[in-house]
Amino acid sequence: MDYKIKKRKGEIKMGKLETSNTGQNYVPYTTFEEYSERFSAFFSMERKDGIIHVRHHAENQPDKKAIWHYGIHKGWGQLFKLIGQDPENEVLIISGTGDEFLTGMDPENIKDNQNARVDAPRLYLEQMYPMYRDGSDLIYNVVNDIHIPTIGVINGPSVGHTEFPLLCDLTLITDKTILHDGHYSAGVVPGDGQHMIFDYLVGTKRANYMAYTGKSINPQTALEWGMVNEVLPLDKIIDRAWEIAGQIMKQERTVRRLSHDMMREPLRQYITKFFPQQFALEWWGCADLAGKPLATEGINFFNKLADRNEEDII
Secondary structure (H helix, E strand, O other): OOOEEEOOOOEEEOOOOOOOOOOOOOOOOOOHHHHHHHOOOOEEEEEEOOEEEEEEOEOOEOOOOOOEOHHHHHHHHHHHHHHHHOOOOOEEEEEOEOOEOEOOEOHHHHHHHHHHHHHOHHHHHHHHHHHHHHHHHHHHHHHHOOOOOEEEEEOOOEOOOOHHHHOOOEEEEEOOOOEOOOOHHHOOOOOOOHHHHHHHHHOHHHHHHHHHHOOEEOHHHHHHOOOOOEEEOHHHHHHHHHHHHHHHOOOOHHHHHHHHHHHHHHHHHHHHHHHHHHHHHHHHHHHOOOOOOOOHHHHHHHHOOOOOOHHHEO
16 A cells, blocks of 8 residues: 655655555655656666666767766665665666677866866865765665675776676676776775675685786686676677576575575675775775876876787786
8 A cells, every 4th residue: 555644735645655564654765767767868777577678878879888987986875775765676787788798988077176186175175075975975875785696787887987797696607708806907995896806706816916916807717717607699698697597586585685685695795895995995096096196107198908919918
């Protein structure tokens, strides 16, 4: 049944209770229709039988692969909270669009921030907090606010930010995907979560080596090291994610959700212990750049990551 809650001017209709034994009114959750429309500039969403697939894409171009953009960076953290509070979501699949997960870095999108670094260092420092908050949400919200099984799909090479599909319960990659952490090579402390999840999955020595050398990991190595679960051709990977999601859905709802929470707990504790300091150190390093001349090597390094030579790949 539906519930209502009184307001001074009329009534607002309440959503259906997730459990029927409380008999209490509550503020309704944001519906799939609402948040899928609200985030449509950067995300396309499909939901069927409780399985929700979310993929990021180029701004207002749903069929075009996504370039790294502050809108996507901010959007994922916000979206994870809404997906997690919607009781009609039962399994989450996340992916990019086309044959790359993230391609390049949008020079126009970051130009104002980088120009401020040299010409207006105080403004540059003020711009850092919103990005720090967004980056924190990207990690914390996927781990703490999602209480359903998750499948990450890394659908090709990426300039970075593969940490949140790797944070999922299961991760699928294509046979063209390479994984890397390019922060140190680009002059940035590797503290935003990419290095952290590599350290968690493959161990400290391997993660440190990848950070310091900037080397990438090929699909077979990623599979052998236990970073991912399956390697598939691009034209098969989304269908396979839906197939696995369908298998997960065969169990009872409470079993699914509690199994996810149980499997997620060690990772949640690891992130709670290490991520805050690591991310703070990254932004300390960024703050130290205020007022210093721009170096193009960093951005150029990121933009070339998706097209690497054999000697750069493990």
